[in-house]
Amino acid sequence: MDTDCFIINDRTVFREEDDGAFLFDPETGSLNCLNKTGAYIWRMCEKGAYKKEIIEGLQSSFKDVPEDSLSEDISTFLKLMEEAGFITKG
Amino acid sequence: MGNFKAYSAPFEVFMSVTNRCNLSCKHCSVSSSPSALDEGLSVRQWLDVIDQIEDFKVFTVRISGGEPFAYPGIFKIIDRLSNGLLRFSINTNAMLVGKEEADRLKRYRGRIDNIMVSLDGSRADIHDRLRGRGSYKAVFKGIDALLDNGLPVSLYTTVVRYNYLDIPDILRLAKKFGVENIKFNELLPIGNASKNFEKLELSRDERILVIDTIKDLKSRYNGFLQGTYCDLIEMFSDMDKAALTSVIPSLNICSAGNTQIMIRHDGWVTPCDRLYDYKIENILNKSLKEIWNGGGKLKRFRKRFDMTIDDLAGCRACVYKYKCEGGCPAIPFALGRGLSSKDPLSCYRVFNGEEEYRPYAEN
Numbered sequence: 001m002d003t004d005c006f007i008i009n010d011r012t013v014f015r016e017e018d019d020g021a022f023l024f025d026p027e028t029g030s031l032n033c034l035n036k037t038g039a040y041i042w043r044m045c046e047k048g049a050y051k052k053e054i055i056e057g058l059q060s061s062f063k064d065v066p067e068d069s070l071s072e073d074i075s076t077f078l079k080l081m082e083e084a085g086f087i088t089k090g
Numbered sequence: 091m092g093n094f095k096a097y098s099a100p101f102e103v104f105m106s107v108t109n110r111c112n113l114s115c116k117h118c119s120v121s122s123s124p125s126a127l128d129e130g131l132s133v134r135q136w137l138d139v140i141d142q143i144e145d146f147k148v149f150t151v152r153i154s155g156g157e158p159f160a161y162p163g164i165f166k167i168i169d170r171l172s173n174g175l176l177r178f179s180i181n182t183n184a185m186l187v188g189k190e191e192a193d194r195l196k197r198y199r200g201r202i203d204n205i206m207v208s209l210d211g212s213r214a215d216i217h218d219r220l221r222g223r224g225s226y227k228a229v230f231k232g233i234d235a236l237l238d239n240g241l242p243v244s245l246y247t248t249v250v251r252y253n254y255l256d257i258p259d260i261l262r263l264a265k266k267f268g269v270e271n272i273k274f275n276e277l278l279p280i281g282n283a284s285k286n287f288e289k290l291e292l293s294r295d296e297r298i299l300v301i302d303t304i305k306d307l308k309s310r311y312n313g314f315l316q317g318t319y320c321d322l323i324e325m326f327s328d329m330d331k332a333a334l335t336s337v338i339p340s341l342n343i344c345s346a347g348n349t350q351i352m353i354r355h356d357g358w359v360t361p362c363d364r365l366y367d368y369k370i371e372n373i374l375n376k377s378l379k380e381i382w383n384g385g386g387k388l389k390r391f392r393k394r395f396d397m398t399i400d401d402l403a404g405c406r407a408c409v410y411k412y413k414c415e416g417g418c419p420a421i422p423f424a425l426g427r428g429l430s431s432k433d434p435l436s437c438y439r440v441f442n443g444e445e446e447y448r449p450y451a452e453n
Contacts, residue, residue, distance in 0.1 A: 013149065015147040018098075027201075
């Protein structure tokens, strides 16, 4: 749903680098690399943005990508983050 | 301008919480002993350092020493690490770990990546010759206590003249213990070992035998058997093909000052545990963040990551330079030759007998 919003797990360490970011879960030791787009989505989740707002924010960077496809990619990413325990649906 | 760009923060910080140790091993890469003066950081200061490490978004801490369990405030440090956003590992000789300590550690099991215990022989006479009488029996008790509490234990063996023939039996013992893995590492001319290096170092023939032994065991115990000897085998595997290429690789981008940094017991920050005397700045004078992002000695050290083998003294004319990544800078540094010189322990010419192995010889 485009009106979904996400709550980040406050035990997660989000560390930005020049070319993206790291997400680290100290409970499990799981360390994930995010590219710049992933890092942007994480920051939007931190702000409590709705999925719709994340899509709108990324559309200017991916003008050639149809909205449906962009929405699907973002959903996949958020699902992976949710499965890894980094976020929960708000 | 170089291309190397450091990460925003280290992945791991080594915290050498004390210089004191219950043992004074001949091969120790730190100058630790029971009589070592420990004018180090207080527990309060270490807790402040951990706050900085956490704020800097480091992921893991490795607690080392000296012997960490000889530091009176060790459990306060472990408590703080476990209650924050960090994971941690411990390097220990396990002799001061009894049932009570292991039981306390069990509470932090979810945050402990690894407890690395030193074992230098499969029998008391071999282990105790390096570590002191009674240490073999005590390490067994420690390992048992840790394993009984479900803690993740691995073993670490420094290969020297006294134990190089014992490698297969040490490995079998490690398997019997049920530890996660064992590392067979080279002796480094650092700390106490630098004073005993000539007595303990392997001859070229002995080194070849160790490499052949580990190569053979590695095929049967892959993954379980680790350490710098495995790295050497990997490094030397394609050297005979060096002449088939003309591209000179960059020097090895190791973890020192890149993904890792060390804080000594006295607050001095160094790029890694091997570069114990390459003191960058003291944590009592500057924050970890300032030290990591600052110029000076750390910046000079990182220049190595933009060098090739041609930049190392004594390597430009080497026929193997097309396959060589220059080894470890801590070795020439410990030998007083600076960071940009040949590492004789990783040199294929030395290994192959084309050059004499004289680590303490003048250039």
